[in-house]
Amino acid sequence: MSGPSHGVGFEFERRVMAQSVPAFVDQLAACRRSAVHLEMRDVYAVGDEVDDFEAWKRGHRTDWNDRSTWWHPFYQAVADAVARGVVVRRARVVSEPVSEYIRYEHHITRANVIAGEQVRWLPRRRATDLALPGNDFWLFDDRLVRVNHFSGDGVLLGQEIIDDPAVAKLCTTAFEAVWDRAIPTRTTRSERRIRTARHALVPVVQRPSCTPSCGGAAQGTAAGRRSNRA
Numbered sequence: 588m589s590g591p592s593h594g595v596g597f598e599f600e601r602r603v604m605a606q607s608v609p610a611f612v613d614q615l616a617a618c619r620r621s622a623v624h625l626e627m628r629d630v631y632a633v634g635d636e637v638d639d640f641e642a643w644k645r646g647h648r649t650d651w652n653d654r655s656t657w658w659h660p661f662y663q664a665v666a667d668a669v670a671r672g673v674v675v676r677r678a679r680v681v682s683e684p685v686s687e688y689i690r691y692e693h694h695i696t697r698a699n700v701i702a703g704e705q706v707r708w709l710p711r712r713r714a715t716d717l718a719l720p721g722n723d724f725w726l727f728d729d730r731l732v733r734v735n736h737f738s739g740d741g742v743l744l745g746q747e748i749i750d751d752p753a754v755a756k757l758c759t760t761a762f763e764a765v766w767d768r769a770i771p772t773r774t775t776r777s778e779r780r781i782r783t784a785r786h787a788l789v790p791v792v793q794r795p796s797c798t799p800s801c802g803g804a805a806q807g808t809a810a811g812r813r814s815n816r817a
Contacts, residue, residue, distance in 0.1 A: 608746045611725070611733070611817045612664040615673075618727045622668065623762045624677040624817070626723050629686040632741035643691045651697060661817060662702040669703030676705045678765045680719070683710050688741075696772055707769035717764045718757075725817065726758045 615622055649657050665675055677699060681689050696706050725733040732749040749755075 608733070608748055612660055614725075614727055614731070614733060615664045615668050615675075618668060618673050620672075620728050621674045621676070622725060622727050623675075623759075623766075624723075624725045625680070625719075625758070625762050625765060626677065627680045627719065628723065628737065628741060629682050630688045630741045631692075631737070631743075633743050639695075640688065640691050643694065644687065649695065649697070651701075657698055662698055665699070665702040665704055674705070675703060676707075676762075676766065678707050678709060678762060678769050680709045680711050680714050680765060683712065700772060706772040707766060708772070709765050709769035713768060714765065717761065719761045719765070720758060724758055726755065726762060729759050730755050732758050 651657075668675055679689075679692075685693075693708075699706055723735040723737070725735075727733070730750065730752070732751075732754055734747040734749060736744045736747065738744055
């Protein structure tokens with residue numbers, strides 16, 4: 588009996604890497620009703636977040652009053668979508684005790700909330716009976732799946748677009764199952780939003796009060812960017 592063939596896996600990797608994938612902001616701009624994102628890793632090592640993560644570990648914290656230090660096209664794309672009536676939701680499945688990266692991610696989630704996302708967190712121990720896909724994904728309008736492929740240590744290797752209805756249905760079911768039992772990221776009742784045609788939502792938001800613990804108080808510009816991983 589011959590051993591397992593690795594050729595199929597390598598061929599799949601080459602196909603994914605060679606696929607022409609539209610920019611995330613373009614896909615979100617084409618979205619009409621809903622965009623949902625399921626994240627299931629405890630560590631990410633995406634290039635455009637590395638410097639911010641290291642700064643956060645040294646004690647720097649985002650100055651949320653200075654938008655010029657943290658607002659960028661990803662958040663603008665989300666704000667524009669929400670203004671058009673698109674519901675943007677993000678669910679994260681996390682291990683506990685949470686990793687240092689998840690603590691950092693919890694801190695910068697305030698930017699997602701300001702942009703108009705709804706964000707929830709599910710402790711991994713509560714996901715045992717859920718059937719979840721093997722990779723993180725975005726799902727647009729319940730029909731188009733954008734899959735993120737990562738290495739074991741969290742480096743983004745490539746992205747794949749899937750329009751198979753069966754895969755879209757699987758992702759829809761998985762996301763809703765996580766969302767139904769996950770813990771919301773909370774904001775103040777007095778949240779105030781200023782809407783303009785091409786500018787972001789500007790709410791007053793308190794520090795999120797969900798599972799991961801935020802630490803430190805030093806002020807800085809480590810806001811965390813989302814241009815690659817979204």
